[in-house]
Amino acid sequence: MLSTAADYVVHRDSGGKRPSWGKLNSIAPTPSGSTPTLQPPAAVSAPASGEEFEMQDTTETDASPPADDPELRLPNWGSLVTIIGTNALLQFAFFITVSSASLYAEYLGGSPVFAGLTVGIPAAFSGLALIPLARYDQGRYTLPLQISYIAIIVGYILHAVAYKARFLYLILVGRIVAGLGFSGFMYSKRYCSDPRIIGIRRRTTLASWLVLTQAFGFSAGPFIGGLLYKVGFSNDIFNGYTSPGWVTSVATAVSAVAAMYFFQDVPKPYRIARANSLEVGIGAAPRFAPTEIQQEELGIGQLTGRQWGVIASMCWSSMSCFFILGGWEANIPIFTAHTLNYTPYAAGNFIAIGGIATLPFLLVSIRYSPRFQDRVTLATGSAIGVAGLILMLVLLATDRIIFGSFYVCWFLVALGFNLATTCTLSLLSKQLPNAWNGRTSMLIQYSNYVGRVAGAILGGAGVQMGMKNYIGVQLTVVGIGALLHATFWKQLKAKTG
Structure with a gap:
């Protein structure tokens, strides 16, 4: 039995209506591309009735027009906006509690380290959730999206009612449940690099959009969380500590309803036995050449040393980026409270204005990143980040921490x-076979999770361990990544776009 990433078939209703999540047999079109497409015999025969002609017209009208170049392929806009919007929502949900996490934990008897744990622990349980999800998702996205929405709603309700229950660990339980929903991070990444629907020269652009929503999340999340803390609403149900949970739950419910209408999943895969002379006729040629099958079914043991080097370099780079970002986001409310006497509202604003200032530059990167090698973008971004870390170390050494310099x-x-x-x-x-898209998405997402958890814990303990040591650890992590990057520089060359 053989299957590839393109073994899909199109199912359309003659009415041309959009599908809902109640109809799991997707009507998304099967994209054309460099991977050979296997169709059932009925799909390749000429239409024999007017109804069949009508169904073909519906397919062409309802779906986004196919790109002339398969390397520039994109899915329909409704589904793409749903995925990118969901990523923005998840980023917002992840960071909305950052501003008041320390004081919320302190109010219920917790420590700053416990607050840092509540910030980072969702990533750990999200990683655990990916194991069964990847087994049962069938290469599709509807089930993971539904689980993400439900888990976020339930988790943040638990996070909110911890105040009324006067139970510290209910905060942690709520964040753990919400962590199951953050498995959507991996699926948004996988969707934006899925070779069945995304051309190879579109992947960096879509990844830039995901990072833009990431910047939105860690800007808007802490800002809204800090604002809600400042407004207060002094009652046991809706107040400065609990309101982020209620707001996130409502926003997630609205997003889930919108996704039910706009999102079209990829079709279900099916397997077909190898064609032989008895099935397709004497002398008929098989649909796949052996070399194409081997390329798609490349196993772990068949990867080259160059490919393993690229995997190691990218996973470490992904981990280090989120390790540092997560560390700073968890550390800023605690550090500024000690150094600048900031409230959670002021700390949330500080995080937000830093994130907002990056948005124009990230928008420019969406426009121009397809013109540059990914390895160049990675090196440039890392160099800019290292400059910020070195400047922070200098300010700590000279004891000149003020708003402007820290900002x-x-x-x-x-x-x-x-x-x-x-x-x-x-x-x-771009470096690995198309059939590896699920594996590469998992590798990068687990690297992100490791960075988020370790960074959040380090950020919560940054003041206790000493801020110079805290920055020194981050510079060490980036230094290892730079060494890997330099070692595999030639192997990191890939198509632009």
Whole structure:
């Protein structure tokens, strides 16, 4: 039995209506591309009735027009906007509690380290959730999206009611449940590099859009969280500590309803036995050449040393970027409270204005990143981020931490390492066979999770361990990544776009 990433068939209703999540047999078109497409015999025969002609017209009208060049292929806009919008929502949900996490934990008897744990722990459980999800998702996206929405809603309700229950660990439980929903991070990445629907020269651009929503999340999340804390609403149900949970739950419910209408999943795969002379006629040629089958079914043991080097370099780069970003986001509310006497509202604003300042540059990167090698973008972003870390170390050594200087450090770190994350998955997907898209998405997402968890814990303990040591650890991590990058520089060359 043989299958490839393109073994899909189109199912259309003659009415031409959009599907809902109640109809899991997707009507998304099967994209054309460099991977051979296997169709059932009925799909290749000439239409024999007017109804069949009508169904063909519906397919052409309802779906996005196919690109002339398969390397520039894109899915329909409704589905693409749903995926990118969901990524923005998940980023927002992840960071909305950052501003008030320390005080919320302290109010219920917790420590700053516990607060850092609540910020980072969702990533760990999200990684655990990916194992069964990847087994049962059938290479599709509807089930993971549904689980993400439900888990976020339930998790943030639990996070909110911890105040009324006066139970510290209910905060942690709520964040753990929400962490199951953050598995959507991997599926948004996988969708934007899926060779069935995304051309190879579109992947860096779509990755840039995902990073833009990432910047939106860590800007809008802390800002809204800090604003809600400042407004207060002094009652046991809706107040400065609990309101981020209620707001996130409502926003997620609205997004879930919108996704039910706009999102079209990829079709279900099916397997067909190898064609032989008895099935297709004497002397008929098989649909696939053996070399094409071997290319798609390349196993782990068949990867070259060059490919393993690229995998190691990209995974470490992805981990280090989120390690540093997560560390700063968890550390800023605690560090500024000790150094600048900031409230959660002020700390949330500080994080937000740093993130907002990066948005114009990230928008420019969407426009111009297809013109540059991914390895160049990665090196440039890392260099900008390292400049921010070095400047911060100098300020700590000279004891000159003021708003302006600290803000410049945060802006450089946020811009640099967000820019660097635009190309880790896209570069890896270009270097490995199409059939590896699911594996590469998992590798990069697990690297992100390791960075988020370790970074959040380190950020929560940054003041206790000493800020110079805290920055020194981050510079060491980036230094290892730079060494890997330099070692495999030639192997990191890939198509632009």
